[in-house]
Amino acid sequence: MRSTGFSRRRLLQLTGATTLGSLAGCAGQLPGTHDGEGREVKPRSTVTAEPDTSVNLTAASGTIRPAPDTSTANWMYEGQFPGPELRVQEGDVLSVELTNDLQEETTIHWHGVPVPNPVDGVPNVTQDPIASGDTFTYTFRAEPAGTYFYHSHVGLQLDRGLLGPLIVEERNPHVEYDREYVVIVDDYLPGEPEHPSDGGMGGGGGMGGRGGMMGDVRPPYEGLLINGRLPENPQTFDVTEGERIRFRFVNAASATVFGVRIAGHEMTVTHADGRPVEPVDVDSFVFGAGERYDAVVEATNPGTWAVQADALDGNEPPARAVVEYESAAGESPQPPSAASNQLQYGDLRAISSLDGVSGDPDRTFDLTLSRGSGQSYIWMIDGQVYPDADPFQIRPEEHVRIRMTNQSPVVHPMHLHGHFFKVGNAIKDTVLVPGHMGQVTIDFHADNPGRWLFHCHNLYHLDAGMARIVKYVE
Numbered sequence: 001m002r003s004t005g006f007s008r009r010r011l012l013q014l015t016g017a018t019t020l021g022s023l024a025g026c027a028g029q030l031p032g033t034h035d036g037e038g039r040e041v042k043p044r045s046t047v048t049a050e051p052d053t054s055v056n057l058t059a060a061s062g063t064i065r066p067a068p069d070t071s072t073a074n075w076m077y078e079g080q081f082p083g084p085e086l087r088v089q090e091g092d093v094l095s096v097e098l099t100n101d102l103q104e105e106t107t108i109h110w111h112g113v114p115v116p117n118p119v120d121g122v123p124n125v126t127q128d129p130i131a132s133g134d135t136f137t138y139t140f141r142a143e144p145a146g147t148y149f150y151h152s153h154v155g156l157q158l159d160r161g162l163l164g165p166l167i168v169e170e171r172n173p174h175v176e177y178d179r180e181y182v183v184i185v186d187d188y189l190p191g192e193p194e195h196p197s198d199g200g201m202g203g204g205g206g207m208g209g210r211g212g213m214m215g216d217v218r219p220p221y222e223g224l225l226i227n228g229r230l231p232e233n234p235q236t237f238d239v240t241e242g243e244r245i246r247f248r249f250v251n252a253a254s255a256t257v258f259g260v261r262i263a264g265h266e267m268t269v270t271h272a273d274g275r276p277v278e279p280v281d282v283d284s285f286v287f288g289a290g291e292r293y294d295a296v297v298e299a300t301n302p303g304t305w306a307v308q309a310d311a312l313d314g315n316e317p318p319a320r321a322v323v324e325y326e327s328a329a330g331e332s333p334q335p336p337s338a339a340s341n342q343l344q345y346g347d348l349r350a351i352s353s354l355d356g357v358s359g360d361p362d363r364t365f366d367l368t369l370s371r372g373s374g375q376s377y378i379w380m381i382d383g384q385v386y387p388d389a390d391p392f393q394i395r396p397e398e399h400v401r402i403r404m405t406n407q408s409p410v411v412h413p414m415h416l417h418g419h420f421f422k423v424g425n426a427i428k429d430t431v432l433v434p435g436h437m438g439q440v441t442i443d444f445h446a447d448n449p450g451r452w453l454f455h456c457h458n459l460y461h462l463d464a465g466m467a468r469i470v471k472y473v474e
Helices: 008-014 017-021 459-463
Strands: 053-067 070-077 086-089 093-100 109-111 135-141 146-151 163-169 179-188 223-226 236-239 244-251 258-262 267-272 275-282 285-287 292-298 304-311 319-325 363-371 379-381 392-394 399-406 412-416 421-423 426-428 430-433 438-445 451-456 467-472
Touching (some): 053 086, 163 179, 223 304, 236 244, 275 426, 430 438
Antiparallel strands (some): 053 070, 109 146, 258 285, 304 319
């Protein structure tokens, strides 16, 4: 059996579940969705200022070549996979006009950015989906600084390649670095994504997929990617001895939890989901779909070294890239050692506090995450299947707490649109909730009115119902 260097049985420790479970506390249950249908609060308006940066993106089908002898039809932005990097200064107004040249409706979601509700890109929740041949313009102020990404939020389109990085640069970074690279980790599906069938979910599964380590079924991925490349065709990150390199890692996968290592080097994690944290030295980290980590590496060990991302819930060969010093050009890359100092959520301490979440919450939701019974492929939040599910009603300026207990054996990366939340001492927008009764508590400030999606970022769990609307009322 291939060794990943990660103990799969230690996923709970990797994600810091023990620490997070103790954060649930005993706050009293306040009225949630049963306090009457209040009047919806109008979302804040979109930006009217002239944009500092204007971008045109076209979503269309094309052919990608993740390795020299491998090609497949994909959907792309501007004919690129991943899509073009959008990079702006913190506070700048960004305007993106999307032209839909696909034969289906589409949208763009700006993952992690607390944009105004009308430009959040959730079809039939914040906007009408963009019909084939139509255009839609997203305009918002790019803040706060951080590592984000953009992707379609329609059906299974993310797993067809509609994704790209969005970098909002700090005006005053809290760490020094000389060079940076964006590292998008993804799973590679060489064909059209399919909905799991209602039967045969054991073994190969209704998608013809593979059983994951925790009893779920993943699509039949043919490989894992870094920046759109399979491991036999790795990208090379050039470095010079003495430099400090900032790597911006993005998990843009649809159904994969990754463990990341860089051979021959320690990583200093400086940001979690774009938000700055007190620097913490590790040799590895685990992240789920939708999570991002920035890490600084000191180039003090000349050679050629592998950047490796292992699927913790699959058996594909790990995704790879190469760090190569100028003095070592042409050498074969050295593989990483087994992980021994893995990042846990409990290690993360945000540089700044999250306003509005001190003390006891004004509203608490105790939620269970679970799979439907029988052979149907259904995933639920509190026993309800989206879209046939009650919204969570909240009021402006409330301190809201969500306590999650995962009754399934499968890890769930839970993402809240439009807000950052506090988890432990970190500020994030996506968090892994471990299986087998793992518990995680998040707190957020209700400061962005509208209807917001709260969901699992495993695309197939979302598509099978693991989502709710958080709705502002008064």
